[in-house]
Amino acid sequence: MAPTPLTVLTPVPRWWSVWVRFTWFFSAVARGLVQRPLRKLSFIHCAHWSLVHRWPPDPAVGRERAAPCTLMFLTTFDGSSVQYVEAFVRVVPTQIAALYAGARGFPGPRRFRPVARYISEHMHPVDHAYAAHPDATTTSIAQALELRDRFAAFERRMARVSDNERFAREWDRFLTEVQDLV
Amino acid sequence: MPARSTEALLLLARVRAGEARAAKDAILDHWPKHASPFTAVGGTHLARLQVLAPPARSRRRAPGEHLLLAADVDAPLDAWIERLRTAAAGPLDAVLGHCAFYPGAAEPAAFARWVAANRLTVGFSVVGSPGATLAEVGAALDLRAEIGAFAEAGQRMTPSALHAAWRAWRSA
Numbered sequence: 560m561a562p563t564p565l566t567v568l569t570p571v572p573r574w575w576s577v578w579v580r581f582t583w584f585f586s587a588v589a590r591g592l593v594q595r596p597l598r599k600l601s602f603i604h605c606a607h608w609s610l611v612h613r614w615p616p617d618p619a620v621g622r623e624r625a626a627p628c629t630l631m632f633l634t635t636f637d638g639s640s641v642q643y644v645e646a647f648v649r650v651v652p653t654q655i656a657a658l659y660a661g662a663r664g665f666p667g668p669r670r671f672r673p674v675a676r677y678i679s680e681h682m683h684p685v686d687h688a689y690a691a692h693p694d695a696t697t698t699s700i701a702q703a704l705e706l707r708d709r710f711a712a713f714e715r716r717m718a719r720v721s722d723n724e725r726f727a728r729e730w731d732r733f734l735t736e737v738q739d740l741v
Numbered sequence: 742m743p744a745r746s747t748e749a750l751l752l753l754a755r756v757r758a759g760e761a762r763a764a765k766d767a768i769l770d771h772w773p774k775h776a777s778p779f780t781a782v783g784g785t786h787l788a789r790l791q792v793l794a795p796p797a798r799s800r801r802r803a804p805g806e807h808l809l810l811a812a813d814v815d816a817p818l819d820a821w822i823e824r825l826r827t828a829a830a831g832p833l834d835a836v837l838g839h840c841a842f843y844p845g846a847a848e849p850a851a852f853a854r855w856v857a858a859n860r861l862t863v864g865f866s867v868v869g870s871p872g873a874t875l876a877e878v879g880a881a882l883d884l885r886a887e888i889g890a891f892a893e894a895g896q897r898m899t900p901s902a903l904h905a906a907w908r909a910w911r912s913a
Contacts, residue, residue, distance in 0.1 A: 686772075726904045
């Protein structure tokens with residue numbers, strides 16, 4: 560099953576956007592501390608947040624009518640949006656609050672149903688989505704990359720082995736070690 | 742934290758007044774789900790195209806629609822943007838042609854300037870496998886399947902046959 564794309568636009572006051580930028584600065588200097596629990600959710604292919612301060616204009620139209628400051632959230636994930644929101648609320652409520660507590664109408668990060676309703680009210684349907692490996696989950700990709708590294712080490716070790724019995728034993732041991740990755 | 746082999750593009754462009762429906766139709770016509778032009782753009786992990794209406798400043802007047810093009814791609818991003826321009830010029834023009842100031846994909850410098858003018862800065866990101874290029878991900882998935890197949894076949898082999906099969910596999 561192909562991963563699910565989600566686009567959520569949330570209007571925020573200008574003063575709140577200053578705080579949001581501070582949280583991003585903090586996450587940048589914290590060297591992965593903020594991302595780590597999100598990455599551990601293991602079904603996120605990608606998640607990006609951006610602030611739109613000025614919507615691109617159309618010269619044929621007068622004054623821009625879009626909200627002056629919008630928090631844009633784009634993500635692609637495995638599974639359903641219900642599972643996604645539920646996991647976010649359970650695992651990273653503090654990070655959600657840090658980004659959305661000042662957003663208009665945000666119900667707070669700790670209860671699933673109000674957050675799910677808030678997201679469904681602010682999400683925008685994706686007209687075209689592409690995934691290079693639509694059948695590969697985030698977990699299967701991570702496992703394949705880890706298996707690749709461990710297999711390379713095994714292959715280097717086996718280059719010096721000429722005895723058939725020993726190779727068979729080493730192969731069995733390798734398969735036992737990586738059985739969760741294959 | 743692993744080194745980043747991928748970068749993200751977020752591009753937001755204003756759809757000309759009255760052309761949102763045509764832009765959506767162009768996405769349906771020129772970017773079919775099972776034959777995406779992104780397939781021809783090397784290094785594209787994930788991508789999306791959509792027409793969206795921004796949140797309104799007030800309830801009385803609806804804002805105009807915008808087009809969002811977002812992608813997670815192999816670094817460097819500028820090289821990917823150029824590959825996108827050359828590999829998907831027709832489908833791009835069909836959709837982005839409904840956006841204000843879009844110069845077309847034929848002229849590289851003008852296209853690059855328009856993309857730069859409409860790019861959003863990514864504030865915060867979480868990426869599943871940020872240290873792997875698309876080719877590395879594809880090769881790892883293929884290798885995983887090969888290892889699984891070899892493990893299954895090897896269960897019925899004697900040690901000498903297993904070792905011979907290994908040599909044949911790894912030297913192929």
